[in-house]
Amino acid sequence: MNHPAIATATASARRGESSIGALLLESGKITPESAERVLRMQKELGIRFGEAAVRLGLITEADIQQVLARQFDYPYLQHGEAGYSKQLVAAYEPFSPQVETLRAIRSQLMLRWFARGHKALAIVGMNPGDGASMFAANLAVVFSQLGEQTLLVDANLRKPGQHAIFDLKGAQGLSDLLAGRAELDAVARIASFVDLSVLPAGTLPPNPQELLSRESFGALNTQFASRYDVVLYDVPAAVTASDMYAVAARAGGVFVVARKDKTVVADVHAMQEQLRQSGAEIVGSVMVDF
Numbered sequence: 001m002n003h004p005a006i007a008t009a010t011a012s013a014r015r016g017e018s019s020i021g022a023l024l025l026e027s028g029k030i031t032p033e034s035a036e037r038v039l040r041m042q043k044e045l046g047i048r049f050g051e052a053a054v055r056l057g058l059i060t061e062a063d064i065q066q067v068l069a070r071q072f073d074y075p076y077l078q079h080g081e082a083g084y085s086k087q088l089v090a091a092y093e094p095f096s097p098q099v100e101t102l103r104a105i106r107s108q109l110m111l112r113w114f115a116r117g118h119k120a121l122a123i124v125g126m127n128p129g130d131g132a133s134m135f136a137a138n139l140a141v142v143f144s145q146l147g148e149q150t151l152l153v154d155a156n157l158r159k160p161g162q163h164a165i166f167d168l169k170g171a172q173g174l175s176d177l178l179a180g181r182a183e184l185d186a187v188a189r190i191a192s193f194v195d196l197s198v199l200p201a202g203t204l205p206p207n208p209q210e211l212l213s214r215e216s217f218g219a220l221n222t223q224f225a226s227r228y229d230v231v232l233y234d235v236p237a238a239v240t241a242s243d244m245y246a247v248a249a250r251a252g253g254v255f256v257v258a259r260k261d262k263t264v265v266a267d268v269h270a271m272q273e274q275l276r277q278s279g280a281e282i283v284g285s286v287m288v289d290f
Contacts, residue, residue, distance in 0.1 A: 020067055030059065034053075034058050050064045091192065103142055106142050108284060112284065113283045114230060121232055121233070121253045121254070122280070123232055123234055123254075124248065124256050126263045126264070127263065128159070129259070129262075130258065130263060131288040133154075134288075135257050143230045144190075144194070145195075150195055150230045151197045151230070151232070152196070152198045152199070154173065154200050155235045157202075157208035157211065158204070161234070162200055162234055163200040163201070172186040175201060175203050178216050178220065180216075186200075188200070212243050213246045217250055221250045238267075251280065253280060254281070254282055256282065257286055259287070260288065
């Protein structure tokens with residue numbers, strides 16, 4: 001005898017549907033047995049499946065929000081999942097005011113930069129600890145949630161951080177590609193976000209500026225542009241090294257990150273002038289408090 005709940009879930013899958021019940025079963029939030037109880041209450045009270053499951057205490061409102069996000073191809077995670085940094089708010093708190101601001105910035109960048117045929121953008125901070133790396137990571141997530149094939153490149157070959165933010169274990173990365181010691185399979189697909197990939201910094205080289213100034217970096221940037229809709233470069237802080245100017249020149253565009261109550265406005269103006277001299281366009285700026 002077929003189990004009614006299992007049969008329902010299977011039938012939904014055959015139809016290509018992503019019903020709340022099927023998604024809750026698939027994710028392990030409810031069991032086939034508890035699904036029967038939910039279906040009975042749903043029929044008796046004439047309410048939605050999710051509402052019935054919440055009333056029975058089988059799931060929470062957070063579980064409902066997560067499966068709704070899957071229904072509408074808007075992936076995000078609950079705290080504790082995947083082992084990413086807690087400050088990756090776009091992954092864990094997609095409906096927070098912070099992430100609404102990130103989405104507004106994304107919209108502006110789409111209109112002012114990416115819709116004009118550009119593919120790459122360097123995310124630049126003035127000082128270490130300004131939050132540029134975390135901002136770049138969160139921005140990459142919201143671009144991927146839009147359905148844009150997004151690549152986040154850790155171009156900080158001195159003190160990288162994206163491998164820690166996304167809990168990446170691989171040793172190879174950008175530096176190894178530039179040195180001819182690795183292939184494009186060093187790029188890591190982020191399983192939690194179908195359209196997001198990250199290229200970590202890789203082996204820390206003794207000559208980061210020279211590596212980033214090579215023609216091979218320009219060729220690599222061209223390859224990235226052919227494979228992805230959006231390529232974001234996380235670069236060292238302006239005061240620590242001039243590496244960022246080499247990356248900015250290749251990317252063509254720069255987005256400046258300032259930290260509240262820390263970044264000096266005069267320093268930002270000086271950095272912007274140097275960036276213009278390198279041939280990079282200042283696309284925008286933001287003040288963060290990560």
